[in-house]
Amino acid sequence: MSHFEAIKISDDIYWVGAIDWELRNFHGYQTSRGSTYNAFLIVDERPTLIDAVKAPFLDEMLARVASVIDPSKIDVVVSNHAEMDHSGGLPRLLERVAPSTVLASPNGVKALQAHFHWDKAIQAVKDGSTLSLGKNTLRFVETKMIHWPDSMFSYVEEQGVLFSNDAFGMHLASTERFVDELDQAVTDVEAAKYYANIILPLSPIVGKLLERLPKLGFDLKLIAPDHGPLWRQDLQRIIGAYARWAEQRPTRKAVLVYDTMWHSTESMAHVIAEGIAKGGARPVLMPLSGSHRSDIATEILDAGALLVGSPTINNQLYPTVADAISYLKGLNRKNLVGAAFGSYGWNAKAVPLLDAALTDMGVQLLGEGLRVNYVPDAEALAACRALGERVAARLQENQA
Ligand code: FEO
Numbered sequence: 001m002s003h004f005e006a007i008k009i010s011d012d013i014y015w016v017g018a019i020d021w022e023l024r025n026f027h028g029y030q031t032s033r034g035s036t037y038n039a040f041l042i043v044d045e046r047p048t049l050i051d052a053v054k055a056p057f058l059d060e061m062l063a064r065v066a067s068v069i070d071p072s073k074i075d076v077v078v079s080n081h082a083e084m085d086h087s088g089g090l091p092r093l094l095e096r097v098a099p100s101t102v103l104a105s106p107n108g109v110k111a112l113q114a115h116f117h118w119d120k121a122i123q124a125v126k127d128g129s130t131l132s133l134g135k136n137t138l139r140f141v142e143t144k145m146i147h148w149p150d151s152m153f154s155y156v157e158e159q160g161v162l163f164s165n166d167a168f169g170m171h172l173a174s175t176e177r178f179v180d181e182l183d184q185a186v187t188d189v190e191a192a193k194y195y196a197n198i199i200l201p202l203s204p205i206v207g208k209l210l211e212r213l214p215k216l217g218f219d220l221k222l223i224a225p226d227h228g229p230l231w232r233q234d235l236q237r238i239i240g241a242y243a244r245w246a247e248q249r250p251t252r253k254a255v256l257v258y259d260t261m262w263h264s265t266e267s268m269a270h271v272i273a274e275g276i277a278k279g280g281a282r283p284v285l286m287p288l289s290g291s292h293r294s295d296i297a298t299e300i301l302d303a304g305a306l307l308v309g310s311p312t313i314n315n316q317l318y319p320t321v322a323d324a325i326s327y328l329k330g331l332n333r334k335n336l337v338g339a340a341f342g343s344y345g346w347n348a349k350a351v352p353l354l355d356a357a358l359t360d361m362g363v364q365l366l367g368e369g370l371r372v373n374y375v376p377d378a379e380a381l382a383a384c385r386a387l388g389e390r391v392a393a394r395l396q397e398n399q400a
Pocket residue numbers: 081083084085086147148166226227
């Protein structure tokens with residue numbers, strides 16, 4: 001007897017995904033609360049599976065399907081996205097179940113073939129095309145680059161259920177299947193962390209998708225992403241959050257990301273923070289000795305300034321700073337002002353490297369970075385405080 005069961009989420013529709021309680025690293029993103037790989041079963045004349053799960057979780061998914069129907073009855077498989085967290089289980093699934101039809105977007109067909117090198121026929125569905133399953137009709141909407149070029153949404157016309165794949169999700173393992181069953185403080189943070197670490201670089205595309213959404217004529221009752229709990233109440237909460245995050249409007253929050261060798265760069269950070277607060281903005285310090293890059297990304301999601309501090313080591317950035325800079329550059333947060341700072345011994349290399357890196361990231365620098373030889377004296381600390389006050393003044397101007 002299996003201990004895994006499906007959960008009904010709408011008429012004829014069941015959640016049959018898997019819970020990954022152990023996941024703590026999703027391609028560099030620290031998933032402190034695990035995740036789920038959501039898959040959905042539509043029980044109709046043509047029983048249909050929407051998405052699969054990561055390869056090691058296939059048996060859990062099949063056991064959940066089997067609690068509703070014999071898995072071999074699945075006739076249609078829709079792959080909304082080829083990334084392995086949703087497609088990894090597909091090869092074994094297709095052998096076991098042998099559905100008559102496997103569907104993906106045109107890019108999805110190519111991506112699945114490039115992953116699995118199948119001779120299996122996968123049919124491409126065009127943007128806006130529909131498929132009748134019996135009582136229910138699926139409509140497919142291409143959502144290229146949310147998250148990959150192959151990504152698409154599938155929508156059940158009769159029930160207002162949107163299978164949104166990576167969009168509107170969060171990495172959060174739970175036995176509860178709906179956001180409204182969980183602590184809102186937790187789901188708000190995890191949805192923001194997910195956006196900051198996965199969706200943020202795609203913000204211009206999110207903006208266009210949100211403009212397109214009302215024109216699609218959806219009567220949305222349920223948003224069912226492929227990670228974390230589903231949205232069935234106050235859908236505007238997550239749609240509005242996506243609109244706000246995609247806009248990347250600066251706030252009066254300044255994030256200071258730094259590491260330190262002998263506490264000098266750290267002392268600079270503390271006094272810059274005092275200046276920021278004195279100037280009426282809010283400093284958030286993220287020392288890299290204990291802050292994960294994905295939590296830094298979350299803090300930056302709604303910031304207005306980014307300041308990065310590094311000592312010089314072997315003529316380079318401190319390694320943790322290089323890691324953070326590389327990661328944040330990829331996330332491409334717009335509309336930030338900022339500055340570099342750091343201590344050096346005999347070769348002040350880190351701060352110019354940071355000035356260049358921040359400029360390359362599109363951060364508008366408030367001047368050349370602040371360098372201190374060995375240990376900051378009173379004059380150097382006064383310069384740090386003044387830098388903080390300048391940052392705050394600029395953030396105030398941006399708000400005006
Ligand atoms: Fe959840 Fe882009 O995969």
